[in-house]
Amino acid sequence: MFDVAVVGGGVNGTGIARDAALRGLKVVLFEKNDLGSGTTGASSGMIHGGLRYLLQDPQVTRLACLDSGYIQRIVPHLLFRIPFLMLVRGKPSFYLDLVDTYVSVYDRFAPLKRGLRHLRLSRSEALRLEPGLSPEIQGGVLFDEWGIDTFRLCALNARSARDAGAVVRTHTEVVGFLFEGSSIVGLRVRPRGGSAQASEEVRARVVVNAAGPWLPKLCGLAGASGRIRPGKGIHVVFDRRLSNLALLFDAVDGRSIFLMPHEQESWLGTTDDDFYGDLDRPTAGRDEIEYLFQGAERVFPSIREARAVRVFSGVRPTLARWGGYEDDLSRDHEVWDHEERDGVGGFLTIAGGKLASYRAMSEEVVDRIVGRFGLAARSITHERPLPGGEAPAPPVAQLARTYALAEHTALRLAYRHGGETPRVLEGVREDPARGRVLCACEPVTAAEVSWACRNEWAVTLDDVRRRTRLGQGPCQGTLCTLPGAVALGRERNFPPPRVFVEAADFLEERFRERRPALRGMQTVQEVLHQTLHRSVANLDELGERMRRTGGT
Amino acid sequence: MTPLPGEARVVVLGGGMAGCAAALEAAEVLEGKGVVLLRRSLGATALSSGGIDLADDPGYARGDPLDREGDVARNLARLLDREGPAHPYALLGGGERVADLARAAWDRLARWTGGLVEGGMENAPLATSYGTYRFCAGAQATQRGGDLRKLAGKRLLVVGLAALPEFEADFVAQSLASLLPLEGASSVEVSWAPPADLGRGNPFEVARSLDEEDAPGRFAEAVARASEGRAYDALLLPPVVGLHRSREALRAISDRLGCAAFESLAGSPSVAGLRLQKALDRALEGAGVVRVDAEVRSLHPEGDRIARIDLADGRTVAVASGGGAVLATGGILGGGIVHDDGLRERLLDLPVFSGGRPARGLANDDLFGTSYGDRHPIFSSGLLLEARLRPSGGGGPLFENLFAAGDVVGGRDTVQGREGLGTALLLGIASGRAASGSGAWEGRP
Numbered sequence: 001m002f003d004v005a006v007v008g009g010g011v012n013g014t015g016i017a018r019d020a021a022l023r024g025l026k027v028v029l030f031e032k033n034d035l036g037s038g039t040t041g042a043s044s045g046m047i048h049g050g051l052r053y054l055l056q057d058p059q060v061t062r063l064a065c066l067d068s069g070y071i072q073r074i075v076p077h078l079l080f081r082i083p084f085l086m087l088v089r090g091k092p093s094f095y096l097d098l099v100d101t102y103v104s105v106y107d108r109f110a111p112l113k114r115g116l117r118h119l120r121l122s123r124s125e126a127l128r129l130e131p132g133l134s135p136e137i138q139g140g141v142l143f144d145e146w147g148i149d150t151f152r153l154c155a156l157n158a159r160s161a162r163d164a165g166a167v168v169r170t171h172t173e174v175v176g177f178l179f180e181g182s183s184i185v186g187l188r189v190r191p192r193g194g195s196a197q198a199s200e201e202v203r204a205r206v207v208v209n210a211a212g213p214w215l216p217k218l219c220g221l222a223g224a225s226g227r228i229r230p231g232k233g234i235h236v237v238f239d240r241r242l243s244n245l246a247l248l249f250d251a252v253d254g255r256s257i258f259l260m261p262h263e264q265e266s267w268l269g270t271t272d273d274d275f276y277g278d279l280d281r282p283t284a285g286r287d288e289i290e291y292l293f294q295g296a297e298r299v300f301p302s303i304r305e306a307r308a309v310r311v312f313s314g315v316r317p318t319l320a321r322w323g324g325y326e327d328d329l330s331r332d333h334e335v336w337d338h339e340e341r342d343g344v345g346g347f348l349t350i351a352g353g354k355l356a357s358y359r360a361m362s363e364e365v366v367d368r369i370v371g372r373f374g375l376a377a378r379s380i381t382h383e384r385p386l387p388g389g390e391a392p393a394p395p396v397a398q399l400a401r402t403y404a405l406a407e408h409t410a411l412r413l414a415y416r417h418g419g420e421t422p423r424v425l426e427g428v429r430e431d432p433a434r435g436r437v438l439c440a441c442e443p444v445t446a447a448e449v450s451w452a453c454r455n456e457w458a459v460t461l462d463d464v465r466r467r468t469r470l471g472q473g474p475c476q477g478t479l480c481t482l483p484g485a486v487a488l489g490r491e492r493n494f495p496p497p498r499v500f501v502e503a504a505d506f507l508e509e510r511f512r513e514r515r516p517a518l519r520g521m522q523t524v525q526e527v528l529h530q531t532l533h534r535s536v537a538n539l540d541e542l543g544e545r546m547r548r549t550g551g552t
Numbered sequence: 553m554t555p556l557p558g559e560a561r562v563v564v565l566g567g568g569m570a571g572c573a574a575a576l577e578a579a580e581v582l583e584g585k586g587v588v589l590l591r592r593s594l595g596a597t598a599l600s601s602g603g604i605d606l607a608d609d610p611g612y613a614r615g616d617p618l619d620r621e622g623d624v625a626r627n628l629a630r631l632l633d634r635e636g637p638a639h640p641y642a643l644l645g646g647g648e649r650v651a652d653l654a655r656a657a658w659d660r661l662a663r664w665t666g667g668l669v670e671g672g673m674e675n676a677p678l679a680t681s682y683g684t685y686r687f688c689a690g691a692q693a694t695q696r697g698g699d700l701r702k703l704a705g706k707r708l709l710v711v712g713l714a715a716l717p718e719f720e721a722d723f724v725a726q727s728l729a730s731l732l733p734l735e736g737a738s739s740v741e742v743s744w745a746p747p748a749d750l751g752r753g754n755p756f757e758v759a760r761s762l763d764e765e766d767a768p769g770r771f772a773e774a775v776a777r778a779s780e781g782r783a784y785d786a787l788l789l790p791p792v793v794g795l796h797r798s799r800e801a802l803r804a805i806s807d808r809l810g811c812a813a814f815e816s817l818a819g820s821p822s823v824a825g826l827r828l829q830k831a832l833d834r835a836l837e838g839a840g841v842v843r844v845d846a847e848v849r850s851l852h853p854e855g856d857r858i859a860r861i862d863l864a865d866g867r868t869v870a871v872a873s874g875g876g877a878v879l880a881t882g883g884i885l886g887g888g889i890v891h892d893d894g895l896r897e898r899l900l901d902l903p904v905f906s907g908g909r910p911a912r913g914l915a916n917d918d919l920f921g922t923s924y925g926d927r928h929p930i931f932s933s934g935l936l937l938e939a940r941l942r943p944s945g946g947g948g949p950l951f952e953n954l955f956a957a958g959d960v961v962g963g964r965d966t967v968q969g970r971e972g973l974g975t976a977l978l979l980g981i982a983s984g985r986a987a988s989g990s991g992a993w994e995g996r997p
Contacts, residue, residue, distance in 0.1 A: 536603075
């Protein structure tokens with residue numbers, strides 16, 4: 001019997017599980033796919049203060065800034081500073097003054113998130129900093145935001161929850177609820193894709209619906225009401241950092257969009273469109289991509305020469321409102337107690353919100369739960385570090401020397417694992433094969449793949465990608481898919497045919513993000529990718545054959 | 553810089569399998585005179601695995617892996633039944649004529665490459681560097697010895713090199729043992745490193761290190777030491793046994809250890825691909841073909857013929873009257889076809905077709921299926937040829953003396969199909985003859 005069953009392994013679900021477990025509750029979390037594989041992993045990856053919401057939802061801005069500061073405190077290694085340059089083009093000459101003033105107000109929130117005060121840049125100053133900008137710009141205003149690896153943020157919250165006693169079950173789907181009278185007293189779950197016979201019952205005093213855009217479906221299963229206004233957003237990912245500063249500019253309809261360096265890439269985003277399609281497989285269309293390119297080329301003319309490697313798409317669980325354009329909808333969040341709303345007891349839903357305020361939202365949900373249980377335990381998630389955040393990683397040069405790694409490899413590893421880096425590299429000195437780089441683009445070592453399998457719930461090769469970024473770089477898995485599958489197979493004792501099935505599944509899954517971006521040199525890469533796997537390694541034949549026989 | 557003659561009978565654009573075959577065939581017809589080959593860079597041939605396909609059993613994914621139609625002539629006929637008249641093999645005259653051409657092509661390729669490549673009319677399953685197998689009609693002699701059917705009931709030893717961790721010998725051994733009826737498969741790792749540690753992880757440096765006079769012997773000693781007490785009937789090595797002297801090196805290893813030895817098909821990067829390219833380059837030199845490594849800027853028509861070709865460096869070569877040009881610039885991988893706003897042909901902007909319709913302006917939804925494993929229309933897109941192998945817009949030739957060969961030609965799937973480099977070889981030979989004015993292999997009877 002659990003106190004709390006959380007449904008959804010995104011940043012809210014894992015955040016709630018952590019908060020509840022740290023307050024001494026018995027927690028179980030179910031995620032039907034993988035941690036962060038839905039909305040969280042498809043977000044802009046920013047712990048930002050919400051400058052956009054300053055006029056409309058100042059409370060969203062304040063909360064986001066405050067919590068941005070907390071998140072930096074608990075997981076410093078995973079955040080990176082992104083200076084944003086808000087550009088002015090084609091506007092009356094006083095417009096730069098206007099933006100300058102607007103951002104001055106934002107300066108009041110900046111210290112909360114350890115941001116520097118804004119800076120006004122003239123046209124020539126901006127061009128000096130970013131030579132790729134169009135000479136047509138009039139200038140801009142520079143301010144600080146922060147980026148984060150969202151997949152790892154979810155995995156670390158889940159790890160912290162587990163360390164505090166929580167049970168985390170990924171690839172496990174909720175298929176029904178257990179009732180006593182009109183109150184929910186548990187869940188029926190089964191392995192994803194498993195048979196009805198494989199289902200099991202799990203009892204819990206409270207069920208929290210943190211299923212993001214899937215939340216209406218779960219409410220439906222529970223006989224409760226749950227309406228959101230799902231909004232799809234896409235990001236075009238380039239093979240390298242195209243600019244040093246994140247550039248913020250207008251799209252044709254006046255919406256603010258950006259071209260932003262993120263880790264080793266640049267991201268062009270984002271859109272916000274009401275979404276009615278398949279939540280499990282949102283894909284980007286040509287019109288959405290063109291909308292972003294058209295906006296970007298106005299301030300960054302060479303954007304069409306750049307090499308886009310993939311386009312990722314996600315769906316926001318925005319709070320429902322009839323009327324109003326997508327962009328005008330509130331980014332605020334709500335916690336629904338379905339006992340009050342629908343007379344369904346033991347069932348809470350968290351809807352809406354922003355990545356940057358996940359921790360505060362989780363705290364609010366768990367406050368409700370402990371209140372209901374008559375407990376007084378307070379949240380400590382704003383000060384207790386996440387795994388790896390307790391201490392800084394050893395210096396990169398020292399890591400490289402000690403474990404015979406390239407400095408770049410050590411640098412990326414230290415970014416992803418912070419103070420835990422030496423634990424990830426355990427055994428590498430004794431067995432150099434564990435230090436072998438499997439994915440040269442990112443780069444990812446065999447030791448990190450083992451770590452993800454043993455400590456971070458990586459079950460499939462795509463799970464490994466989310467934990468480590470294997471296959472995420474410019475070659476998009478051309479050279480690391482099979483070595484990655486072999487390493488996964490070694491870790492999980494798969495017979496060789498199962499290794500080929502894992503590789504074939506990964507190839508199939510990843511193509512969905514690459515397909516809309518294919519053009520120019522990236523199509524050349526795709527030909528090499530497919531020739532190597534389908535023709536040379538013969539996976540067209542073997543993957544199909546193995547799948548038929550269940551990989552045994 | 554190689555001097556460029558002012559005029560040539562045959563000018564070949566592109567120096568991969570198709571371009572080299574066209575130039576070499578033309579040089580045979582013209583007795584080594586007046587053939588020029590222009591090459592921008594290495595392309596898909598230099599990246600190839602060493603295996604060369606002609607036609608596989610179209611139903612290969614069904615049934616027992618090793619029990620399939622291996623006869624290339626029969627597979628050619630079945631393939632043409634399925635693919636219809638748009639397939640390049642149909643242009644070459646259909647099943648029986650293509651089989652005849654293929655037999656002649658294997659003889660030529662063996663001669664041109666000095667025995668590096670062997671091929672025949674029977675597909676054989678060869679081991680890949682990924683621990684899988686694939687059926688090929690031809691391969692490098694060092695690879696083709698490893699017909700996996702002949703290993704049934706035998707013990708295989710897979711040799712890994714510490715310097716080449718991407719060849720995972722233990723996995724390859726395990727996997728082959730699970731896929732094939734072997735008596736057993738085991739692996740050893742040899743700590744063979746090129747001098748001065750130049751080549752950790754660089755297969756080309758490892759291969760070069762095995763070209764040295766006494767290197768194969770020392771390598772064999774290392775294998776013997778590492779496998780002491782182990783019984784095995786055959787050795788599988790990664791495809792890095794020598795860059796220029798692979799057959800001698802492999803023979804020395806095999807002799808020293810007293811058992812059969814062979815190399816796997818290569819992944820990427822590919823030493824086997826570079827070997828093939830270098831062997832073709834040597835053949836060009838031996839045949840008197842003038843090879844110029846330079847970028848072509850433009851082709852100049854005069855009336856209905858290509859009269860002159862300009863290089864980016866300002867030099868120029870005229871196509872003699874009665875002579876021809878062969879476009880063998882490659883597909884998407886080689887750079888002959890460019891994907892931007894739909895597909896276009898890079899040098900002359902010739903019309904490119906995808907599934908029978910013009911590919912200019914086609915969106916990704918038209919060029920790609922939705923699943924990775926689909927037959928993506930883009931991979932069979934390319935030029936449409938008329939009966940004498942000249943690019944056309946659907947009717948007659950666009951230019952009277954412009955021919956095309958290799959992956960720039962559409963009509964067969966270069967990724968999913970199993971006709972691979974073989975099509976390039978056959979089209980190359982046929983277009984080389986056509987461009988030099990010889991009558992044979994010109995098309996439908």
